[in-house]
Amino acid sequence: MTGPVLEAKGVCKNFGALEVSRNIDFRLAAGERHALIGPNGAGKTTFVNLMTGALTPSRGQVILHGEDITALAQAQRVKRGIVRTFQITALFRGLTVLENLYVAVAERTGAATGLWRPAGYRRDVIDQSLRLLEIFQLQDDAHKPIRELPYGRQRLVEIALALALEPSVLLLDEPAAGVPSAESHIILDVIDGLPADIAVLIIEHDMDVVFRFAERITVLVSGAILVQGSPDEIANNAEVRAVYLGEAAHG
């Protein structure tokens, strides 16, 4: 299949009179690395919410692997391969790192519906959780509750939880937000190392990250797509420079 894995067709979202997403057409190809940029309040997180089902579009369609998923709930979309991370860390704070991963792996494998046999008997789920710890080099924190973890490590768990679901489309909402710059390279390395067959959409403010990572860039302004293109096209686009990059240059 050569068509897009994820497609938004004329997606709109209104909250009353407020238009937070306006007629968004968007395509993400298999294995593509795509960045979504735009000033604060442009509607980037709203777009992620619309794609993953946290919000339902007022108009338009969301299509995943050729199937219209506009009416599907979040959980059903996850089962079909679209997974997100959160800009504001959303983890199971009272559980340990390993237990956090167990939750996600148990959902993917279907183990989570088991009501009678102990969770510890699902050695397969534990082993897969351990393998994820290894990939993210979190082994030494396995036993720590999330709330005792430094923020940078929490951001790693944030991505590990998403990867535990073996997505075909991964939406990363500012994965390095709030991480001290001395530590952010760990997260960027992880993103660089994501399996090539996963289509990744990353929302990011740091232009170094965007241009290092993305093959294509979409610029969102006031809820609508201003322009889409390759990093070079975006960097040389006068309009983008004016509304977005220009801002950054002045700041």
Add this chain to the structure above:
Amino acid sequence: MTVAEAAATALATRHRVRPLEALPWVLAVAAFFALPEYLAVGTQILILVLFALSLDLVLGYAGIVTLGHAAFFGTGAYAVGLLSAHLDWHEPITGLIVAAAAAALVGLVSGWVLLRTHGLTLLMLTMATMTLLHELANEQENLTGGFDGLPVEIDPVLGLLRFSPLTYSGQYLYALGLLFLMFLVVRRVVYSPFGHSLTGIRENILRMHAVGAPVRQRLVTVYTISAAIAGVAGGLFAQVNAYITLDVLSLERAATALIVLILGGHGRLYGAFVGAALYMILEDELAKEFPEFWQFGLGLVLVLIALFAREGLTGLFAQAAERFRKRARS
């Protein structure tokens, strides 16, 4: 062993029975022989443990905040009472099965409707559901006896164990046996992958949706299981006391289970045991000492617990044990 392997082993074996877990059962059996004059209050403690345990499953594990759990306790109690009063059905075990089924049905239906809300809305709606049942029982006076209550008659358990209003020894053993059975069920559920996913819902419901969990379905399932167990507690209450009134459906009864979990600790299985024992002993002793003033003492204890032991007494104990382990390691 590496840190990760140790954490994996801990996760793989956490359902195993620890020696300390025998303690409440040893104490309960010892009390039967050592304190025969206290078996009446002991039986009430066991029933309260069972009721609070059912609440812990939804509140402590799944994070469902409810003030209406007496809806299920009362449904179970009235199921047993109505069978006895109107159908001459006095067999205790099948009576409890009907009580569990009736309460589970109420839990399933109300849970299906209510569990799309959360927080304060859910709190009010659970309370409203309970109040509706209370009013229904009050209104159906010719069935339920209304305000005057309903006498309940019970055959000997399995044809062997006779209930005596004087010694309460039969009632105590019956309640203890049932509590043990129900506890085994709750313990299985809590340590299962399903139980683990409930703690996920409690810790971060937003993320549970994002990892693909059918959150509402899980919540309705655990709510129904919990309702069935609360129904058994209510049915048991009706059987051992041989009499029920509208108060089985009261806010006070729902709040009592909540207070028990605050005292004993929630999300820890044994919080219900510690809390119920403490609550009933406090009530008993304070009421003897200050007959018109005892709730002041209870209030004072609650304030102290809320200020200094947010996780309840079992929480304090766990913290102390953890500190001790850390000191031993370093």
